[in-house]
Amino acid sequence: MAAAQNGDQVAYAALLRDLLPYLRAMARRRFRQAEEAEDAVQDILLTLHTVRHSYDPARPFRPWIVTIARRRIADRMVRLGRRAANEMLSALDDDETFSVPVTNSDMETAVQAREAVAAVADLPPGQRQAFELLKVQGLSLNEASAATGLSVTALKVATHRAVLALRRRLGN
Amino acid sequence: MRTEDLIEQMAATAEPVRRLPAPSVLALAWLVLAVALVSLVVLWQGWRPNLAGQLAEVEVLVPWLASILTGVLAVLAATHLAAPDRSARWRWVPLPAFALWVATLGGGCFAEWRESGDLTMAPGMDCLPEIAIISLPLSLLLFGLLRHAAAIRPVSTAVTGALAVAALASAGMELFHHADGALSVLVWHAGAVTLLVTGFALVGRPLFRLIAIRKPRFAR
Numbered sequence: 600m601a602a603a604q605n606g607d608q609v610a611y612a613a614l615l616r617d618l619l620p621y622l623r624a625m626a627r628r629r630f631r632q633a634e635e636a637e638d639a640v641q642d643i644l645l646t647l648h649t650v651r652h653s654y655d656p657a658r659p660f661r662p663w664i665v666t667i668a669r670r671r672i673a674d675r676m677v678r679l680g681r682r683a684a685n686e687m688l689s690a691l692d693d694d695e696t697f698s699v700p701v702t703n704s705d706m707e708t709a710v711q712a713r714e715a716v717a718a719v720a721d722l723p724p725g726q727r728q729a730f731e732l733l734k735v736q737g738l739s740l741n742e743a744s745a746a747t748g749l750s751v752t753a754l755k756v757a758t759h760r761a762v763l764a765l766r767r768r769l770g771n
Numbered sequence: 772m773r774t775e776d777l778i779e780q781m782a783a784t785a786e787p788v789r790r791l792p793a794p795s796v797l798a799l800a801w802l803v804l805a806v807a808l809v810s811l812v813v814l815w816q817g818w819r820p821n822l823a824g825q826l827a828e829v830e831v832l833v834p835w836l837a838s839i840l841t842g843v844l845a846v847l848a849a850t851h852l853a854a855p856d857r858s859a860r861w862r863w864v865p866l867p868a869f870a871l872w873v874a875t876l877g878g879g880c881f882a883e884w885r886e887s888g889d890l891t892m893a894p895g896m897d898c899l900p901e902i903a904i905i906s907l908p909l910s911l912l913l914f915g916l917l918r919h920a921a922a923i924r925p926v927s928t929a930v931t932g933a934l935a936v937a938a939l940a941s942a943g944m945e946l947f948h949h950a951d952g953a954l955s956v957l958v959w960h961a962g963a964v965t966l967l968v969t970g971f972a973l974v975g976r977p978l979f980r981l982i983a984i985r986k987p988r989f990a991r
Binding site: 603604605606608609611612615616619637640641644645646648649650651652653654655656658659662663664666667670755756759 | 772774775777778779781782783785786787788789790791793853854855856919922923924973983984985986987
């Protein structure tokens with residue numbers, strides 16, 4: 600890495616190639632879908648590239664890259680969790696059941712998001728309500744404020760806490 | 772894009788980079804500039820009347836020292852939190868000093884109330900220009916130094932950074948601004964600090980996203 604910081608492109612490429620299986624293993628422990636894991640690996644690599652000047656060659660490389668990797672994986676899981684929770688809840692709203700294979704396979708993707716849905720369900724009631732109104736149903740702050748009687752600030756705070764809680768839970 | 776291709780492109784465009792100084796060096800550099808800036812404002816405003824007499828009182832001296840300690844520990848925490856390979860536990864480091872600062876200010880209020888039976892509070896907004904002149908450049912500088920935190924721990928870095936700026940601005944104010952009574956200091960200084968820190972906890976992530984070093988774009 601120290602050589603890469605000095606502009607040694609061959610050493611940099613070799614380091615990244617060596618790192619790849621390790622990052623892939625880390626990402627695949629978290630994501631069931633291979634594409635998601637691979638996107639996470641690319642996120643990690645891009646972040647490494649962007650902040651490569653922050654590595655101190657006098658210190659071990661591993662903690663540096665592990666923190667970056669965990670961070671990017673956690674961020675992606677929260678994003679994924681939001682999207683998946685959205686899909687799952689709208690699927691639950693439908694009264695019909697489908698037997699067409701295509702819809703079933705869609706449902707299976709949604710079932711993979713069970714973890715995220717459970718995490719949302721376990722939030723304290725105030726946070727869950729704010730999160731569902733704003734992030735899942737997509738209401739504006741003013742609409743959500745009118746619907747609940749809570750102030751815009753209170754809703755913002757509750758949503759923020761909910762996102763933090765989800766990030767913590769899904770990030771570990 | 773295949774990850775292997777991304778790696779080749781990243782390596783092919785990798786220019787030499789200037790390494791960041793160690794977190795404690797960054798913190799020290801920022802502290803030196805903070806002291807210089809506060810000195811300039813003191814030169815401009817003049818020392819507060821009877822400064823030596825004020826600082827000889829324990830009720831004034833201890834919270835003042837605690838605010839300096841809070842600022843120093845908070846900027847150390849911020850620069851360490853911004854570095855990926857340093858422990859996230861740095862975020863707790865300024866807390867004891869901050870608690871001591873608020874507690875000693877509160878204790879001062881209590882003592883004043885017991886002595887005189889009433890607490891007066893000065894309207895505090897007249898010092899706003901001085902606060903702005905100290906804290907704006909310090910914040911800009913600190914967040915500029917810590918741009919690389921965007922990718923790692925934006926919220927805790929923003930919060931500890933804001934605490935550092937606010938605590939040192941408050942300590943600087945004590946040198947030239949005549950604040951009446953412990954309650955004013957508690958409300959205006961500690962209140963402003965709490966407000967700032969809470970604010971930065973909420974905007975830390977978007978703020979750092981805004982000033983983040985841009986990721987390179989590679990052809991898909």
